Amino acid sequence: MVSKAEEAELNRLETQVDNGGGGAWDYLCLIRKLKVRRSHKVLNYGLSILNDSRKRSGLGQEEWTLYEQVTIAALDCQAIDVAKDCIKVLQKKFPQSKRVGRLEAMLLEAKGLWAEAEKAYASLLEENPCDQIVHKRRVALAKAQGNIAGAIEWLNKYLETFMADHDAWRELAELYISLQMYKQAVFCYEELILSQPTVPLFHLAYADVLYTLGGLENLQTAKKYYASTIDLTGGKNTRALFGICLCTSAIAQLTRGRNKEDKEGPAELQSLAATALEKDYKQRAPHKLSLLSSVLKGLKVSP
Numbered sequence: 001m002v003s004k005a006e007e008a009e010l011n012r013l014e015t016q017v018d019n020g021g022g023g024a025w026d027y028l029c030l031i032r033k034l035k036v037r038r039s040h041k042v043l044n045y046g047l048s049i050l051n052d053s054r055k056r057s058g059l060g061q062e063e064w065t066l067y068e069q070v071t072i073a074a075l076d077c078q079a080i081d082v083a084k085d086c087i088k089v090l091q092k093k094f095p096q097s098k099r100v101g102r103l104e105a106m107l108l109e110a111k112g113l114w115a116e117a118e119k120a121y122a123s124l125l126e127e128n129p130c131d132q133i134v135h136k137r138r139v140a141l142a143k144a145q146g147n148i149a150g151a152i153e154w155l156n157k158y159l160e161t162f163m164a165d166h167d168a169w170r171e172l173a174e175l176y177i178s179l180q181m182y183k184q185a186v187f188c189y190e191e192l193i194l195s196q197p198t199v200p201l202f203h204l205a206y207a208d209v210l211y212t213l214g215g216l217e218n219l220q221t222a223k224k225y226y227a228s229t230i231d232l233t234g235g236k237n238t239r240a241l242f243g244i245c246l247c248t249s250a251i252a253q254l255t256r257g258r259n260k261e262d263k264e265g266p267a268e269l270q271s272l273a274a275t276a277l278e279k280d281y282k283q284r285a286p287h288k289l290s291l292l293s294s295v296l297k298g299l300k301v302s303p
Contacts, residue, residue, distance in 0.1 A: 002034050010034060017045060024049060025059075032069060039076035046070035047082070064093060071103050075110045083107055098124060102133060109141055117141055132162060139171075148175055166192060173205065182213050200232035200240075207243055216254050223247035227269065230276075238280055244273035249299040 002010075013027040024045040031038050046066055049055045056063055067086045074083040087107060090100045105120035118141060124134045135158040142150035155172045162168065173188035189206035196202060203225045210222035226243035233240070248270040274296050281289045 002036060006030075006034055010036065014038070014041070017041075025055075028066065028069065032065075037076070039073040042069060042073035043077050043079060043082070046073060050086075064090065068099070068103065072106070075106055078110065080107070080110060083110065098128060098131075102131075102137070105134075106137065109137065109144070114141065114145055130161065132158075132165075135162075136168075148179055151175055152179075163191075164195065166196060170202075173209075177209065182209050185209050186213070198232060200229045200237065203229040203232065204237065204240055204243075207240070211243060211247060211250075214250070216251065219247050219251050219254070223251070223269075230273075235276055236280075238277065241273045241277045241280070245270055245277070245296060245299055248273075252300070 010027075010030055013023055013030060016022070017024050017027045028042060028046060028049075031042060046069060049059070050063075050066060050070060059066060067090050071083050071086040071090070074080070074086065083103075084107065087100065087103050090097070090103065094100050101120070101124055105117050105124065108117035108120060118138070121134050121138050121141065124131060125138075128134075135154065139151045139154045139158065142148075142154055152172065152175050155168060155175065159165065159168055159172065169188050169192050173185045173192075176182070176185040176188065186206065186209050189202055189209060192199070192202040193206060207222040207225035207229065210218040210225070223244060226240045226247065229237050229240035230244070277292060277296070278289070281292050
């Protein structure tokens with residue numbers, strides 16, 4: 001994740017380069033370091049360096065890193081001819097390189113030659129089963145063809161080996177949700193919360209899925225995780241505050257007529273959530289305050 005300081009430095013360099021102030025190489029290096037996507041700018045400024053023999057020769061061995069960076073940016077931008085030219089240069093320099101082989105497979109993928117790309121990725125994985133990039137390209141290939149079930153299969157296989165990849169777990173959860181496979185998504189978010197318990201986004205997403213599943217036990221657990229999201233964000237997560245109100249209302253409907261002990265404790269929490277929502281709306285969207293009051297009234301929740 002990019003820090004605020006890193007983002008500020010990236011934006012400063014970007015503005016400087018855009019305005020002709022130099023520093024294109026430093027800018028491209030920072031993009032690589034932070035692993036952010038600025039494909040059009042990488043293509044533009046990368047080519048400006050590669051096409052200048054003096055600048056290119058001054059890079060030393062980093063020249064080949066730049067060729068690779070520009071190739072990927074060109075593929076992103078569908079600049080197929082540029083990508084081909086860069087790959088040819090890299091093939092000549094590194095004729096047996098598996099890293100260049102990945103770029104060749106990505107070129108096939110960018111051209112829509114799905115079967116050829118899949119064959120190339122499969123061949124690369126036979127030689128190196130632990131190549132994370134190739135595994136992820138297989139997932140991307142399946143998604144590009146609209147084969148979500150296939151993408152899920154490849155991601156599960158990937159996670160059998162690389163269980164600590166949080167981004168992969170999150171993507172898998174989102175794919176499951178797109179197919180309304182909520183129970184499987186719940187498992188993914190549980191893995192994420194176990195490995196990164198202080199990330200509020202995971203608590204919130206977990207609560208959302210549990211609320212969607214419904215049922216008393218899921219709703220009660222969802223309410224707890226909405227509450228933990230509020231705690232982790234200093235009480236400033238509007239979505240989690242709404243989640244508390246929604247869960248409280250749904251639980252009240254399900255427990256109507258049951259023992260008093262089944263319904264103990266929700267009133268104070270829902271009241272606090274509703275009060276925080278009203279305060280937030282007064283500050284940020286006062287024109288929508290009446291709408292908020294109407295919604296809370298419909299849920300039979302009031303501050």
